[in-house]
Amino acid sequence: MKECRPGDKVVIVRVCGEGPVKRRLMDMGVTRGAEILVRKVAPMGDPIEVNIRGYELTFRKADASNIMIQKLES
């Protein structure tokens, strides 16, 4: 989901990667089937802020590239 832009609505297909970072993302609700609304990109271009499962979460673009998504609408 690295290519996503603010305003994009996507659904998670798969979370790749491994180890604590992946686990942390999943603990925070970034799991298959969850819908994500990309809110914004930080002023310096990274990290990004998303709305997932009704709350605001931030993670880096590098971690975002491990999240496989499907676009719902723009």
Added chain:
Amino acid sequence: MAFRFALVGNPNCGKTTMFNEVTGSTQHVGNWPGVTVEKKEGKARRFKEDIKVIDLPGIYSLSPYSLEEIISRNYILEEKPDVVINIVDATNIERNLYLTTQLIELGIPVVVALNMMDALEARGDQIDIPRLEKQLGVPVIPTSANKAQGTKELIEKSLQLAQCVASGQLAGSITLFEEKIEKSLEELSELITPMLGQMYPPRFATVKLLEGDEIVTANIKPNRELIDAICEIRGQLEQEYDNDMETIVADQRYQFISKVVSKSVKKKLSVGGLTVSDKMDKILTHRIFAIPLFLLIMYVVFTITFGFIGTFTIDYIDHLINVTLADAVSTLLHDAGAAAWLDSLIVGGMIAGLGSILVFVPQIMILFFFLAILEDSGYMSRAAFMMDRLLRKIGLSGKSFIPMIMGIGCSVPAIMATRTLENEKDRRLTIILTPFMSCGARLPVYALFAAAFFANAQSLVIFSLYLLGMVIAIVSGILLRKTLFKGEAEAFVMELPPYRIPTFKGLMIHMWDRGKGFIKKAGTVIFAASVIIWFGQTFDFSLHMVEEVSSSIFGAVGTFISPFFAPLGFGDWRSSVALLTGFVAKEAVVATMGILNNLGEVGEGSVELMASLQTYFTPLKAYAFMTFTLLYMPCIAAFAAIKREMNSWKWTLFTVGYQTATAWIVSIIVYQGGKLLGLG
């Protein structure tokens, strides 16, 4: 009969407010994820039964990846509280229930406190509580801890449950996973249960062994046969679901939650709709306005704290202690016919020592008050969000930003704030770098020297020192990350809690909680140290009272170590002693300078002291001295905080050694470089 209830919940779910409400004790309330780190206990009030309530750290999960998660998990498993009260933020129910699904597996009765119901209702959402209870298989009590609603019912219900369990009735269990997985768990459970004894509840152990949890596996020490069985089942499931076991389990938990939520929760707002908080956030983290706004906020905080209000309080208290109180006590002692040494000890040692710290209390309190506003409102996590990219360049993450910025106030709470960092390496690095942020106590030293030697450019010189500290922190960060702290920096996965208007009571508690430590330090460590300093400068090695400080113990020590500072431009014994006393408290450098120049206890505004300093300092030497003061080992209170947080003498000594070495090297560059450029 005595009961123990443990409060468990996500950060920002109102757990601390609940704890305060139930126990009536005051406690730190924050809006920065992970603010409650220590285990806190209190007695439930308004109940005749003896109920102990334990506040566990705010956590998102029971996975073994962060210290706080391990603490909470171990507490529940080893101490076995009678009931786990799981606080769930009703406005953020999906993610909060994730922890609930894990808690239910621990084999301890769980009561869910569905908190922040007032906020939920204000939003127009609804939750079908009986239905939720049925789906989760545990009692659910709606509460609004901030309005003290539902808390009595919560404790009553927990008590009821605890009594049921005590009389042998066990709580039910729920089917969380898909049938295939549940069946595998059952199979495995039969093999595992006989090996467990009292160590772990069977279901928890089974899930964790299947997931490959290192801590649980190491404790159970499964035999060959069991390892094979686990591997086989794990292999089957991983193939079936085309993913690794941890992911499958997390997926399943969230699927279960989605089902629960879709049936029990009615939301008014569509997904991603804008709340007031979202609208505020649009401006505060705007791509263009965010950073100027951030700088403006910081500027306002620091101008108020270190500007007129701060200065006013310092002068006022300084006068109160060092003139009014000191004179009164002196007169009293004189009238009582006390010996000269006693007068010297009490007035010149104790009162002066305490005074040098107490003058900073109001300023520190003001700073903590502002930091509390920034934290409780939720702005701090946005600052971390904005600064992450910058900090990553020096091998840290946005989460290190809060401790760093707090370091400008005082290193002690700043070092304590590093607890929110999950990665041990990042935490250590942040602790090492934080004291380079020039703390408030160093300001009097700059103020004195800047006024004496850079009369026309005082604020510029002082500002340059703050900047120098930051530059050194950045350079050190890059350097240490490339050498001792090799490897990836911590991932930055963080919740951005909704903006909330901080309550005055909350702010006061927050401010007091931090400021209290500072006052305590003044009353204990610094009190003792000021007596030692007084002793060192009043007596010589044969324990005779001396007239001139130069012939005292400190004078001798200062003369002995002064060659060490000679290449830095301040080889005078008085400077050495002043720096030594700076280890007690940075502001003591000014006080010591006053005493050693035979001017008695004077403030940083003393004209006589400036004139005296001008006889053996040049502007370049003064700048080198200030540089050293900025960078060398922090005061004893910070040292104690470093020791506590590092939990290792090796790292603590490395930290202060690194800082002092850096101070020496940078000061020598400043002095010798300045001389080469013809500035000296």
